[in-house]
Amino acid sequence: MMRQAGKKTVRVGMVGYRFMGKVHSNAYRGVPFFFDTEVVPILQGIAGRDEDAVKREAQILGFATYETDWRRLIERDDIDVIDIVTPNHMHADIAIAAAEAGKHVISEKPLAMTTEQGRQMLDAVQKAGVVHMVCHNYRFAPAVQFAKKLIEEGRIGQIRHIRAQYIQDWLMDPNTPLTWRLQKDVTGTGTLGDIGSHIIDLARFLVGEFSEVVGMWDMIVKQRPLGENSTEMGEVTVDDACSFLARFHNGAMGVFEATRFAGGNRAGNRFEINGEKGSIRWDLENMNSLQVYFQDDEPALQGFRTIHCTGEHHPYTSAYWPTGHSIGYEHTFINLMVNFMQGISTGVSPSPSFEDGLRNQYVLEAVEQSILSRQWVAVQSI
Amino acid sequence: MMRQAGKKTVRVGMVGYRFMGKVHSNAYRGVPFFFDTEVVPILQGIAGRDEDAVKREAQILGFATYETDWRRLIERDDIDVIDIVTPNHMHADIAIAAAEAGKHVISEKPLAMTTEQGRQMLDAVQKAGVVHMVCHNYRFAPAVQFAKKLIEEGRIGQIRHIRAQYIQDWLMDPNTPLTWRLQKDVTGTGTLGDIGSHIIDLARFLVGEFSEVVGMWDMIVKQRPLGENSTEMGEVTVDDACSFLARFHNGAMGVFEATRFAGGNRAGNRFEINGEKGSIRWDLENMNSLQVYFQDDEPALQGFRTIHCTGEHHPYTSAYWPTGHSIGYEHTFINLMVNFMQGISTGVSPSPSFEDGLRNQYVLEAVEQSILSRQWVAVQSI
Amino acid sequence: MMRQAGKKTVRVGMVGYRFMGKVHSNAYRGVPFFFDTEVVPILQGIAGRDEDAVKREAQILGFATYETDWRRLIERDDIDVIDIVTPNHMHADIAIAAAEAGKHVISEKPLAMTTEQGRQMLDAVQKAGVVHMVCHNYRFAPAVQFAKKLIEEGRIGQIRHIRAQYIQDWLMDPNTPLTWRLQKDVTGTGTLGDIGSHIIDLARFLVGEFSEVVGMWDMIVKQRPLGENSTEMGEVTVDDACSFLARFHNGAMGVFEATRFAGGNRAGNRFEINGEKGSIRWDLENMNSLQVYFQDDEPALQGFRTIHCTGEHHPYTSAYWPTGHSIGYEHTFINLMVNFMQGISTGVSPSPSFEDGLRNQYVLEAVEQSILSRQWVAVQSI
Amino acid sequence: MMRQAGKKTVRVGMVGYRFMGKVHSNAYRGVPFFFDTEVVPILQGIAGRDEDAVKREAQILGFATYETDWRRLIERDDIDVIDIVTPNHMHADIAIAAAEAGKHVISEKPLAMTTEQGRQMLDAVQKAGVVHMVCHNYRFAPAVQFAKKLIEEGRIGQIRHIRAQYIQDWLMDPNTPLTWRLQKDVTGTGTLGDIGSHIIDLARFLVGEFSEVVGMWDMIVKQRPLGENSTEMGEVTVDDACSFLARFHNGAMGVFEATRFAGGNRAGNRFEINGEKGSIRWDLENMNSLQVYFQDDEPALQGFRTIHCTGEHHPYTSAYWPTGHSIGYEHTFINLMVNFMQGISTGVSPSPSFEDGLRNQYVLEAVEQSILSRQWVAVQSI
Structure with missing residues (x-):
């Protein structure tokens, strides 16, 4: 559906599902509705520890599947992008693991807890050659x-x-x-x-x-x-x-x-x-x-x-x-x-x-x- | 998907697809994302005279099917609601036909070209016992x-x-x-x-x-x-x-x-x-x-x-x-x-x-x- | 004092002394302080019916003399301008009498109670050839x-x-x-x-x-x-x-x-x-x-x-x-x-x-x- | 004139006459017009080095006399207050001399060039027992x-x-x-x-x-x-x-x-x-x-x-x-x-x-x- 006919899609796996999870999901849904981009996002999977909650949110936010362990999401072949909307202390581990698995990575801000972490995260995405972004949204x-x-x-x-x-x-x-x-x-x-x-x-x-x-x-x-x-x-x-x-x-x-x-x-x-x-x-x-x-x-x-x-x-x-x-x-x-x-x-x-x-x-x-x-x-x- | 599990759905047929068509489509999509309503809308069909245009818009706006004649949309059994986003002179004919076919009707404003038309439209929906609404959105x-x-x-x-x-x-x-x-x-x-x-x-x-x-x-x-x-x-x-x-x-x-x-x-x-x-x-x-x-x-x-x-x-x-x-x-x-x-x-x-x-x-x-x-x-x- | 050396002065007689009397007095005082006009106003006399009040206000507002009858102010030779800051129903009588006595006239607004009165006032100042103004101040x-x-x-x-x-x-x-x-x-x-x-x-x-x-x-x-x-x-x-x-x-x-x-x-x-x-x-x-x-x-x-x-x-x-x-x-x-x-x-x-x-x-x-x-x-x- | 009848007056000597001189003069004139203070200011003298300019400004601002040397103003018996509206580097000398001569002192801000100067100025007014003020007007x-x-x-x-x-x-x-x-x-x-x-x-x-x-x-x-x-x-x-x-x-x-x-x-x-x-x-x-x-x-x-x-x-x-x-x-x-x-x-x-x-x-x-x-x-x- 929606401008996807004949278009390249990327399958998004999101880690976290609260306030920012809702914001990001809404944004992915809005991209093909309002814009004619070459690549179109698919809400493929969402991860959270509480199964009842993540299952319910998957349905509301429109994700096709859910996981209760973010590492499992990263392992999946049908995920192209990892989107990190967790509290700050988890950004680094998830981003580095995702990059190492060859996924594009987008993270909520601030990027990291410390400059050391941030440095490692940047090194990881650069080494992996994946696309990366941090969500300082007000620029937009x-x-x-x-x-x-x-x-x-x-x-x-x-x-x-x-x-x-x-x-x-x-x-x-x-x-x-x-x-x-x-x-x-x-x-x-x-x-x-x-x-x-x-x-x-x-x-x-x-x-x-x-x-x-x-x-x-x-x-x-x-x-x-x-x-x-x-x-x-x-x-x-x-x-x-x-x-x-x-x-x-x-x-x-x-x-x-x-x-x-x-x-x-x-x-x-x-x-x-x-x-x-x-x-x-x-x-x-x-x-x-x-x-x-x-x-x-x-x-x-x-x-x-x-x-x-x-x-x-x-x-x-x-x-x-x-x-x-x-x-x-x-x-x-x-x-x-x-x-x-x-x-x-x-x-x-x-x-x-x-x-x-x-x-x-x-x-x-x-x-x-x-x-x-x-x-x-x-x-x-x- | 999206809060529809076990919920009643209504299948929307929209007549028209320009500015207000985009606005209404976006609104239907937003209802189950943001709200927990008992009834959830499905974007079932859209009608427009220009086949290329209506086909393209059906895809962008997210409608499952399209028609090139609004009367055909009204005739369909898989449509529960007719949404009128045409120029004003068509409101009355469409609304009355929709009501007579037992569809709920929602129309852009102003309701009609004249009070006579408006009176006929109100009579039609009341006689048919369907739900009706006119889109004075700023109230909301x-x-x-x-x-x-x-x-x-x-x-x-x-x-x-x-x-x-x-x-x-x-x-x-x-x-x-x-x-x-x-x-x-x-x-x-x-x-x-x-x-x-x-x-x-x-x-x-x-x-x-x-x-x-x-x-x-x-x-x-x-x-x-x-x-x-x-x-x-x-x-x-x-x-x-x-x-x-x-x-x-x-x-x-x-x-x-x-x-x-x-x-x-x-x-x-x-x-x-x-x-x-x-x-x-x-x-x-x-x-x-x-x-x-x-x-x-x-x-x-x-x-x-x-x-x-x-x-x-x-x-x-x-x-x-x-x-x-x-x-x-x-x-x-x-x-x-x-x-x-x-x-x-x-x-x-x-x-x-x-x-x-x-x-x-x-x-x-x-x-x-x-x-x-x-x-x-x-x-x-x- | 104040830019008056070698300048032409006009001696102002004011009828009334409440809110607008204070405003006008302050304005006359401000003219030579802020501007270099060719003619400079002198606060010569003020009229009001209540002697205690008008005497006190003369002192506060800076008028040299006072009268308890506005007709007496108009009769005086040492008054060049009559300034009307009374309630509206007195504008016409005072303005016409002032014009007939050859005084310039400035009146608070609205000019008159009726168009008939206004017409008579305009006729009077035009016949007398005096300068006239009505105080629609917001223009300024x-x-x-x-x-x-x-x-x-x-x-x-x-x-x-x-x-x-x-x-x-x-x-x-x-x-x-x-x-x-x-x-x-x-x-x-x-x-x-x-x-x-x-x-x-x-x-x-x-x-x-x-x-x-x-x-x-x-x-x-x-x-x-x-x-x-x-x-x-x-x-x-x-x-x-x-x-x-x-x-x-x-x-x-x-x-x-x-x-x-x-x-x-x-x-x-x-x-x-x-x-x-x-x-x-x-x-x-x-x-x-x-x-x-x-x-x-x-x-x-x-x-x-x-x-x-x-x-x-x-x-x-x-x-x-x-x-x-x-x-x-x-x-x-x-x-x-x-x-x-x-x-x-x-x-x-x-x-x-x-x-x-x-x-x-x-x-x-x-x-x-x-x-x-x-x-x-x-x-x-x- | 103006609320002075039976009131105590203070005779103001101002040093300087540009922007702030105009502001202060206007303020002294406004005090008895708008307020019923026990003490009323009199614009007694103004000092400036350029005789033509100070003479002209004395007339515009409403001062009774002028001096071309501020020290002369301070010496005069008919001056009760020295008001300092000069550039900052002169504040201290004038204020201290005025205090020593027993005059009340009011100065434009900032009080001094340095804290040392400020300290000396405060000492001087306190020792002399005169009233002192600095013009941070926005408080008012x-x-x-x-x-x-x-x-x-x-x-x-x-x-x-x-x-x-x-x-x-x-x-x-x-x-x-x-x-x-x-x-x-x-x-x-x-x-x-x-x-x-x-x-x-x-x-x-x-x-x-x-x-x-x-x-x-x-x-x-x-x-x-x-x-x-x-x-x-x-x-x-x-x-x-x-x-x-x-x-x-x-x-x-x-x-x-x-x-x-x-x-x-x-x-x-x-x-x-x-x-x-x-x-x-x-x-x-x-x-x-x-x-x-x-x-x-x-x-x-x-x-x-x-x-x-x-x-x-x-x-x-x-x-x-x-x-x-x-x-x-x-x-x-x-x-x-x-x-x-x-x-x-x-x-x-x-x-x-x-x-x-x-x-x-x-x-x-x-x-x-x-x-x-x-x-x-x-x-x-x-």
Whole structure:
């Protein structure tokens, strides 16, 4: 069905099935509905430890089969791609095993728990010659893609500043239970790696490579209930909030902030970039709009333009609905998966690849070291 | 697949396959992915006159079969629902034939070309005892559903005012070709019926029934090219812009405006409602947000709250993504189709039904008559 | 003092001293501080019936003398200008007496209670050859002046639409006492004349002359306490809310609304104008900003620009503070008074003159007649 | 005149007469017009080196006399207050001389060039027992005062975050001439001291005392023309852009940024504060509005409220115009001067006093040292 007639297909095996499993499944389904890619994904198998749950989710999400051991999924001949939507501490093992089995690999972010892990993962996929990608999806919002285009065309000139935030508020209630995202051994870092890594990716995509950083963080609520109505408490072992200054190789200055204690900011993923000739602003909470300022507009008419990036001239949007009709969060993943399919078609890993994931990890590591050493730390090159 | 195991299914036959065909197909596909409805839709057949086109679209949209004559689709035993996404002048014939064949019917808006047609359509579905619905989708934006809930709970008290606009700009260029939406014999009225009917539906949903109206309209560009590069011109035979005042049965005052010549407004579907105790504002271009004002807030703290209606406490949104993650235009249709499936399950036509479509048509007719007679006209009751 | 050395001065006599008296006094004081006009105002005398009050206000507002009878102020040789800030029903008598005494006259809006009165006032000032002005101050917001400039330069082309509102909420509480603004014999009409006249003036200034109108109004709260803690009730005898459609002589369509029951809108004086080539939006609650859209911007970069009209290239603002530093409500009056001083200097009554006031009154009258007759009514020409 | 009858007056001598001289003069004039203070200012004398200019400005601004040597102004018996609106390098000499002569002193910000100077200035005014104040005017915006009130009442609970920016764009053009604000020997630091000091003051006012900081800065354009049409170039010797992280004594985390290269931001003085129970946002470019979020609002109704802080329940605003009528930049100074007059009346120096100025200077110094040492630096206590 659906544009598959006479087309090459890739059979996807997904490890994990919660929030991100749903997002990825929806994205695979959307690719052939909205786009005419050369390679088309098939939801072939899904793995999870709880058989009842994974069986039910296979049915809802549309997978043909399921496994209760991810290693079994990787062994199967009818799987071409391994998609990793597990907690962070499992990314490396799965990705390396998948690469060694010759599967293309796509992983949720952050790529790894440490730069060492990330390095091993990149080595594995490169050695295996498989296509690899890491899911920094916000790059693929049409408004962000359009920002990239403007920057590449030199429309705002050399970049001087980026200020970027990913600020949320879902941990404000001290009774919100401990989740895996708050435990160091499962997640690596807290806000830094989870949402900080997203704005690092946006900055790398739009501004360039980081040179050095200095940061701070805080653990605001130190203990949380182990479950919804539990009276037993567990330790929070990662940062609740993190901010850092950065210098980029091209000289730009950056100010970054990630927190889950910014009341009223549900998904406050925002940036403003100032260049020699103009500025660009974006906010995920109103994600179809981009604000753009040009210094060479007629003086009396200078001001930020609010552009609804849903027109035929904007990236990706002509695949969806007519101008002015909003798309949402999930479409960033459909667009990402279109790139992944194109990568499989051409054999060239699309950006953000595992290399991007590793570079991101180097920034995360430098921020963490700067916090511990209380001074500026250079970001390692690849 | 997908939640269908052991579930009742309805087999959908769709007539038409362009913009709205894509929207409806996507919505049917989304229902079992996001919701756990008792009845699940199957994309069984699609009809269109151009065989190559309909065959290709059947494949892209995911329909199992196609027909080149809509009458043939209606005759088929393996079709339970007829979904009408054709130009307006065909709605009545198809709907009546479908009802007579015992199919449930769902139609794009406006329901009909005239109130007479609408009356016949309503009679036909009622006589046949089939489930019927008309696609005023904007009701189903979670923010609008939440507005409805607040109003029903009396949170803003008795309503005094609604000011609503659906203003667009896609006809500003006089070289934009003539489409069926600009020809009276195919579309009925222009902006009035096409986008004016949407804000009439929102007003009926949120405020109540119209009592009387007085309006004006204009044909701003009177001739347009017959095609993209055509030098041959055709006559625009409907209104390019329309506005009207209204009184509601509950005493509320309304101000309405629809136009396709409001530069910079891509999909400016907006309303503000003022009640005895508060106010509500919504704008499709930023459709996940609702602005709400309460007069009984502490005086110094009174102000419109901007609520990102993507939380677990908001209608429909817990089926999608976590709080703060936007959904788009297409999700209004998924939500609508959930209601249609529930209607089929219970045998009770959900709102907006053909009855709502006809009531809407009575308002359209009264506006048109008021323009021709240059005075206030009462809106007919059903 | 203050730029008066060697300059011509005009000695102002003000009738009334409440809210608008304070606004006008502040404006006269601001003229020589911020601007280098040829004629400079002197606060010479103020009249009010309550001697204690007028004496105190003379001191606070900075008037050299006071009178308890406005007729006495007009008789004085040391008064060159009569400034009328009384309730509406006194405008005509004072203005006509002042003109007959050879004084220049400036009056608060609306000019008169009726078109007959307005006609007599215009005749009186024209016969006397004095300079006259009516205080539609919102024209003089720098952002509005800039909008006018853009329109005059043809930057948005022929105008197709204006939608304008002046919506407030200070009457929502039914216990708010009856004021003179709610009594027909003192105020003429309610929201229509008080705030509706402001948006009519803005429309006349920016779009052109009205051709015909049709309207509706309502009296939402019919009785109010006679004072702050009074249990005695008085009748509200004017409209609480009013809306109307309009056609302009140049073909533009207008939609207008004035109400004092729009919760959350403190001073919701807003308009959007759509032309052949662009659009303009303004909102008094954020009065330094203007939103401007150009259809001939590069397609992908089209969007409303938010222009902070406080730059050296914007009207009036270089007299105040550096770019980006906001001015407020009172500066619209300082700018207005600069025009009045220039009018006195040149002998040419600046716009809005009493003629503008009368044209405004003709629109008000036509709206009222259309409401009573329930049909479109042509607006009288001067 | 003006509320002076029977009132104590203070005779003001101002040193300097450019931008800030105009702002202060206007503020003194506004005090008795809008407020009923016990002490009323008299514009007695103004000093400047260029006799023609100072004479002209004395007339425009409304000063009774002028001097060409500021020392002469301080010697005069008819001067009670010295107001310093000169470039920064003169603040200390003038303030100390004024204090020694027994005059009350008010100075523009930043208080001094160095912490040593600031210390001497504070010592001088304390020893002399005169009233002293430094002009961090943004505290006195009604919306900011209201934010302070909410914080003091515990409405947003313990503060966790502040992110504050003062970002401008007036130096983007490399041909903009060198001014005193770009020369280290006259100004001290660049953006850090000039606009950074404003957001430091807002943070101290709203959040509390700084504990430690780490920063970065940049000189983006290193040479500029010496005058409007000059071909001769001069060296820029201060920072064009500066950002820093901060920890407060109460544990709050801060992110600060000041730049003059943020295109499209004319006066982007903004902050967001997140507390345990809510959040507050403010933006100078729309200075009458405050955005407030409460975590304990009903879940589905949580969202930032946009409050137009011009009502009778908001600080200072009942002295001006009715609810909804905006005030501007200059009113922050009128409110500040009301505090200064009250300070003179009671003998207690109002906040921000020279002590606040010195504490601010300690933060500036710590930021500068952190930049030079590339590590966190503790902020000195007073």
